[in-house]
Amino acid sequence: MTRLHLAAALDARHFTAGPWADLVRAADEARLDFVTIDDSFGPPPGGARPDAVLVAARVAPLTRHIGLVPVATTTHTEPFHLSTALATLDYVSRGRAGWQPRVSGDESEASLLGRREPLGVEELFAEAADAVEVVRRLWDSWQDDAIIRDTATGRFIDRDRLHYIDFAGPYFSVKGPSIVPRPPQGQPVIAALAHVPVAFAFAGRAADLVFITPSDAWSAEKIMRKLDPRLKVYADIVVHLGDRRGAAPSDAAVFSGTAVQLADLIEAWAKSGIDGVRLRPGELPHDLLAITRDLLPELRRRNLFEPSQIGQLRERLGLPRAANRYEEAANA
Amino acid sequence: MPKQIILAAHFPGVNNTTVWSDPRSGSQIEFDSFEHLARTAERGRFDFFFLAEGLRLREQRGLIHDLDVVGRPDTLTVLAALAGVTEHLGLAGTLNATYHEPYELARQLATLDHLSGGRAAWNVVTSPGAFFGENFRRGGFLDHADRYVRAGEFIEAARRLWDTGGGEFDIESSQFSIRGRFGVPRSPQGHPVVLQAGDSDGGRDLAARHADAIFSRHHRIDDARQFYRDVKQRAVTNGRDPDSLKVIPGVSYVLGDSDADAQEKAHHIRRQQVSPQTAILLLEQLWNRDLSEYDADGPLPAVDPKLDEDDTIIKGRAGMYPDRLRTSSEWRAKAEAKNLSIRDLIIEVTGRQNFIGTPQRVAEQLSEYVQTEACDGFILVPHLTPAGLDDFVDRVVPLLQERGVFRTEYETTTLRGHLGLPERG
Numbered sequence: 150m151t152r153l154h155l156a157a158a159l160d161a162r163h164f165t166a167g168p169w170a171d172l173v174r175a176a177d178e179a180r181l182d183f184v185t186i187d188d189s190f191g192p193p194p195g196g197a198r199p200d201a202v203l204v205a206a207r208v209a210p211l212t213r214h215i216g217l218v219p220v221a222t223t224t225h226t227e228p229f230h231l232s233t234a235l236a237t238l239d240y241v242s243r244g245r246a247g248w249q250p251r252v253s254g255d256e257s258e259a260s261l262l263g264r265r266e267p268l269g270v271e272e273l274f275a276e277a278a279d280a281v282e283v284v285r286r287l288w289d290s291w292q293d294d295a296i297i298r299d300t301a302t303g304r305f306i307d308r309d310r311l312h313y314i315d316f317a318g319p320y321f322s323v324k325g326p327s328i329v330p331r332p333p334q335g336q337p338v339i340a341a342l343a344h345v346p347v348a349f350a351f352a353g354r355a356a357d358l359v360f361i362t363p364s365d366a367w368s369a370e371k372i373m374r375k376l377d378p379r380l381k382v383y384a385d386i387v388v389h390l391g392d393r394r395g396a397a398p399s400d401a402a403v404f405s406g407t408a409v410q411l412a413d414l415i416e417a418w419a420k421s422g423i424d425g426v427r428l429r430p431g432e433l434p435h436d437l438l439a440i441t442r443d444l445l446p447e448l449r450r451r452n453l454f455e456p457s458q459i460g461q462l463r464e465r466l467g468l469p470r471a472a473n474r475y476e477e478a479a480n481a
Numbered sequence: 482m483p484k485q486i487i488l489a490a491h492f493p494g495v496n497n498t499t500v501w502s503d504p505r506s507g508s509q510i511e512f513d514s515f516e517h518l519a520r521t522a523e524r525g526r527f528d529f530f531f532l533a534e535g536l537r538l539r540e541q542r543g544l545i546h547d548l549d550v551v552g553r554p555d556t557l558t559v560l561a562a563l564a565g566v567t568e569h570l571g572l573a574g575t576l577n578a579t580y581h582e583p584y585e586l587a588r589q590l591a592t593l594d595h596l597s598g599g600r601a602a603w604n605v606v607t608s609p610g611a612f613f614g615e616n617f618r619r620g621g622f623l624d625h626a627d628r629y630v631r632a633g634e635f636i637e638a639a640r641r642l643w644d645t646g647g648g649e650f651d652i653e654s655s656q657f658s659i660r661g662r663f664g665v666p667r668s669p670q671g672h673p674v675v676l677q678a679g680d681s682d683g684g685r686d687l688a689a690r691h692a693d694a695i696f697s698r699h700h701r702i703d704d705a706r707q708f709y710r711d712v713k714q715r716a717v718t719n720g721r722d723p724d725s726l727k728v729i730p731g732v733s734y735v736l737g738d739s740d741a742d743a744q745e746k747a748h749h750i751r752r753q754q755v756s757p758q759t760a761i762l763l764l765e766q767l768w769n770r771d772l773s774e775y776d777a778d779g780p781l782p783a784v785d786p787k788l789d790e791d792d793t794i795i796k797g798r799a800g801m802y803p804d805r806l807r808t809s810s811e812w813r814a815k816a817e818a819k820n821l822s823i824r825d826l827i828i829e830v831t832g833r834q835n836f837i838g839t840p841q842r843v844a845e846q847l848s849e850y851v852q853t854e855a856c857d858g859f860i861l862v863p864h865l866t867p868a869g870l871d872d873f874v875d876r877v878v879p880l881l882q883e884r885g886v887f888r889t890e891y892e893t894t895t896l897r898g899h900l901g902l903p904e905r906g
Contacts, residue, residue: 192664206561303758328535
């Protein structure tokens, strides 16, 4: 039986830091591999969320192990700012940063920016793919050895180890290089939610890791056959543990029951070849705490999960070392 | 009670004030450096920590500038992380009104204000020109006059959003046509503190209308008093209480065991700040010509500066010399009178430290500036990362506290409270 990686999806409306610190610390102490922090460009119905990148940065110094994967939108936003913010999250978390890109097709979100009409779905994902390309190029635009501090010549950097990215596309062009040196992971982990064909294609082009929404182990296998084999695959499960009810319908499978029953379900799904599961607590903090308190010991007992000792998120998730495209080109 | 001094800590920047060649110089990018400076400032009961913003690496002669510290983190992300390791310290970030958008930035600043329990501040800057624009969707389309129009409308829009308490807004102005629901509930400060950086006429007007504080250049005390009176008068003209607009210049300092010791240290630091290569580059910024063939230990070039402001040799920095010919003839006269090499001259005419002396003398001078209405406080710019503020906090702060001109404990929880600014929003 292969071991799984475990993630939790945090979708909370708190604005003060305390509740966020409690949630992420609980996940950190339980040694989950990472949390995603939900966000959208505009406020969703039922209450706004705080900016997820800033929430991730706020809790980074309070935690030691957990990967921090905020959602940030590619529509309307500046790829340059996204790239530098996420690189900085990687610095403040010492190599634990990730990013879940999201698109915004909503007309009311477009008027918050007031610059253009909403794009169609194909274009939204095309723009998102361009944004990810720019973000990734900017991360690589400094070679790891660019800072030389050479007092003999008075040079702080070797400018030949910095690179213009010269990206030009239909939605934006970005010159580079980044203002932020290459982040500790080189390339922080990019994750994409994929439950429609256009998102599968986007994930294959842009992501390291994909969240899928199967209804059972058989459908997980079926989805995996459609995915780029290089992607790490995480199955989403909405989790209601204990006797709490009120499980609302979701795009993902909704589980309601005991921790042992949930472990049974995860064990069955694990046979489909997925790399991990992302648990979406139905109610916070209750279901997250039940996951850490009841589910994790059960999964460890079954040898389905073991806390990782690896510090950086990419490496922990079994992703290959991120080679620098410009360094490779320079050495070729 | 004597007037209280405002103190802020500027993280060392990407210019030659920051000395990286010193063995004590640490990383400009690792979080430990930011945490050290912020914790030091909080230990010293400072009002706030201050961070600049980078939008593109500087270039000179068409090449990425490599002689100063290069590379820095994203402003808001570092401030959010610092909120996790400090409790009282204000967290001020420079964010450009040209390359951000009101909804997104107002939301991020309100988020930071929530996540820090009311400690967020925004230092508004503007840039014209296509150089930075090449990294952004917007490109570079603003002409010089429109910078302040956009900045003013941007601040007004942000304040409107903060005033919604999360509700609906509908804004039509020359720069913005935006509407919808803001979402973010009222943050602890209502409006994060707004600083405006810059001494120009347009900058002063913008500050007098919109800002809580103006981040100015340091001036000699008479000029500083005149600047102070001018800015406060502009606030009054705009119907504001002059106390609601603080004047906080950025300053550097050098401490020594005696005044002579401090002067000697100051000179040593100036030589570190102006390497031979840096001397030539700084001279090029006035001359606007490639001077790479000149010897920094030799005399000034015989040719005059090139007067073409549309094609300057340096990109990514604000224009520093309004009258190149006049300044160059002043420099030439000084070099000839004292027989100075290029490097010696540059050391003398650029960026000498503002306060040099024993802790006692520096404390006296800082206090004199504030008590005689030359400013309301200071943004201290250390020359070393990350420990450059340690000596000030250990040796000068206690003297200011003894004089009764600086707090010994935090008395409020928000930055607006520390600064004694009125409620907003």
